[in-house]
Amino acid sequence: MAATSKSAGTKAAGEAKSKEEALQTALAKIEKQFGKGAVMRLGQNEAMHVEAISTGSLSLDLALGIGGFPRGRIVEIFGPESSGKTTLALHCVAEGQKRGGNAAFIDVEHALDPVYAAALGVDVDSLLVSQPDTGEQALEITEALVRSGAIDVIVIDSVAALVPRAEIEGEMGDNHVGLQARLMSQALRKLSGAIS
Numbered sequence: 092m093a094a095t096s097k098s099a100g101t102k103a104a105g106e107a108k109s110k111e112e113a114l115q116t117a118l119a120k121i122e123k124q125f126g127k128g129a130v131m132r133l134g135q136n137e138a139m140h141v142e143a144i145s146t147g148s149l150s151l152d153l154a155l156g157i158g159g160f161p162r163g164r165i166v167e168i169f170g171p172e173s174s175g176k177t178t179l180a181l182h183c184v185a186e187g188q189k190r191g192g193n194a195a196f197i198d199v200e201h202a203l204d205p206v207y208a209a210a211l212g213v214d215v216d217s218l219l220v221s222q223p224d225t226g227e228q229a230l231e232i233t234e235a236l237v238r239s240g241a242i243d244v245i246v247i248d249s250v251a252a253l254v255p256r257a258e259i260e261g262e263m264g265d266n267h268v269g270l271q272a273r274l275m276s277q278a279l280r281k282l283s284g285a286i287s
Contacts, residue, residue, distance in 0.1 A: 144190070144244060147182025147212075159186070162243070163286055165279065167250070178211065180246040185212035192243030195219040195236050197229050199252040226253035226271065230278040237285045250275070 121130050143159035145152050152159045160166045160183055168176045184194040189212070196203055201222050205215045219236070223229040229247060236242045247253070255270040 144183055144192075145186040146179060147186050148179070151179075159183070165282060165286065177248055180248060181208050181211045181213055184208075184218065184244050184246060185214075187244035188212075188214045188217065190243070193217070193219070193241055194244040195221070195233075195242050195246070197233055197245065197247040198222045199226075199229050199247060200249055203248070225256040226274050227256050229253055230274070230282075234278075234281055234285060237282060 118130060141157050141164075142162045143152075143155070143157045144162055145159040146155070168179055170176050184196065187194050194213075194217075196208075196218055198220055199222075203220060203222075208218070209215045219242075221229070221232050223232060230253070233245055233247060236245055253271060253274065255274050258270055
């Protein structure tokens with residue numbers, strides 16, 4: 092009986108070694124094809140560190156757990172009307188600028204108040220501002236800025252105001268079901284790839 096369990100243990104160790112070798116071979120192939128970091132172990136510290144840009148609110152930075160909004164990610168600020176979404180976004184812009192970064196504000200609502208932004212600490216002289224006419228235009232401008240690699244913070248204010256061109260050019264009462272959802276789906280796929 093003891094000999095059987097010893098040989099079973101040796102067999103299991105051999106299988107584990109074989110699996111580990113197969114895994115290392117697969118990981119090397121993936122890394123060669125897709126680059127370093129395409130697959131990583133979650134426990135590796137370098138994979139876990141995410142640089143953040145402060146929200147301008149210490150309590151919110153602490154609640155987020157990493158000290159602010161993560162860089163290189165899409166963050167949606169959600170809340171009822173007049174709940175401070177734009178104010179929070181402008182604080183983040185100011186914090187990004189304080190660190191020497193460039194910021195852009197895609198003012199879809201055409202409602203940005205430069206005096207208020209300056210009062211919150213935004214360097215309005217260096218802030219890039221666009222007031223696009225359609226959702227497509229707003230998202231194309233955003234994509235171009237993201238792909239430049241030179242912008243640290245981009246705010247789109249607001250997602251609800253991203254009206255598709257077809258809806259703007261259409262007649263009142265026309266059925267435009269799902270246009271904005273399709274526009275946002277496509278834009279997020281493109282932007283996510285460009286940001287990462």
